[in-house]
Amino acid sequence: xxxxxxxxxxxxxxxxxxxxxxxxxxxxxxxxxxxxxxxxxxxxxxxxxxxxxxxxxxxxxxxxxxxxxxxxxxxxxxxxxxxxxxxxxxxxxxxxxxxxxxxxxxxxxxxxxxxxxxxxxxxxxxxxxxxxxxxxxxxxxxxxxxxxxxxxxxxxxxxxxxxxxxxxxxxxxxxxxxxxxxxxxxxxxxxxxxxxxxxxxxxxxxxxxxxxxxxxx
Numbered sequence: 001x002x003x004x005x006x007x008x009x010x011x012x013x014x015x016x017x018x019x020x021x022x023x024x025x026x027x028x029x030x031x032x033x034x035x036x037x038x039x040x041x042x043x044x045x046x047x048x049x050x051x052x053x054x055x056x057x058x059x060x061x062x063x064x065x066x067x068x069x070x071x072x073x074x075x076x077x078x079x080x081x082x083x084x085x086x087x088x089x090x091x092x093x094x095x096x097x098x099x100x101x102x103x104x105x106x107x108x109x110x111x112x113x114x115x116x117x118x119x120x121x122x123x124x125x126x127x128x129x130x131x132x133x134x135x136x137x138x139x140x141x142x143x144x145x146x147x148x149x150x151x152x153x154x155x156x157x158x159x160x161x162x163x164x165x166x167x168x169x170x171x172x173x174x175x176x177x178x179x180x181x182x183x184x185x186x187x188x189x190x191x192x193x194x195x196x197x198x199x200x201x202x203x204x205x206x207x208x209x210x211x212x213x214x215x216x217x
Contacts, residue, residue: 001029001052004190012194025049025201027193031114032056039063046070048200050193052079054119068209072200076212077119079192083166084212086181090127090168093177097170102147103128104169108157116156124168125152 005027009017020026026042026049028035035053039060042049048071051064067073078084094103105128107121117125117138129135129152137151147153163183170177183189196215199205 001186001189001193004186005029005193008187008190008194015194021045023047025197027197028053029189029193032060036060039067042067042071048072048197048205050074050076050079050196050200052076052189052193055115065209069207071207072205072210073208074196074200074210074212074215076192076196077123078164078189079196079212080164080181080183080188081192081195081216082183082188083120083164083181084216086166086168086179087124087127087213089179090124093168093170093179094128094130097172097177099149100172102149102169102171104153104155104171106155106157106167106169108159108162108165110161110163111158113158116158117154118156118164118166120164120166121154121156124166125154128152128168 006017009015020041024047026038026047028038028049029052032053032055035051035056040063043063043066046067049067051073054077056064064073064075105121105124107118109118122133125133125136135150135152137153138156140153163186165180165182167178167180192212196212199215200210
């Protein structure tokens with residue numbers, strides 16, 4: 001992802017990659033072990049930031065919230081445009097379906113991905129649940145008992161070089177809806193990240209913690 005961002009920066013008019021100390025806006029797709037120290041540096045010298053790293057600890061998330069009190073911060077598990085269209089469709093579908101429909105989520109990524117379920121799957125679950133992650137069931141093995149009305153299964157597949165696939169199932173009596181997004185080019189995430197960076201760096205952008213939904217609104 002970092003290589004894709006740098007390449008697109010070099011191709012874009014009026015933009016160029018810069019060292020951390022001189023950059024006007026920060027775009028991070030890395031690993032919690034590196035994002036943590038980055039947030040500490042930004043707290044010392046605040047600048048607008050786009051944080052696309054998943055799997056951050058509660059302490060890191062708290063520091064990001066502190067940073068967002070001083071500068072615009074876009075926090076996004078996925079910076080692709082299409083996945084946020086899917087998010088809006090899921091919210092609308094769950095609302096229209098109403099009670100009596102079960103929601104299940106399936107995600108697949110490349111074999112090197114270190115966190116599971118994906119940050120995007122969690123985002124979709126929170127959208128479907130209308131809040132937190134308490135309804136999530138990350139695995140079903142053995143005698144689990146019947147599915148409850150409240151639970152949402154989140155299943156994970158890993159293999160090969162799959163960039164990212166997410167399907168949200170809404171299952172009713174005698175019918176099923178499947179909402180799927182597939183991505184086969186990481187550049188789509190990088191383009192979204194640069195779009196978010198431009199948005200966050202606008203001179204009149206107020207400090208705050210934003211999402212890609214804010215960027216795309």
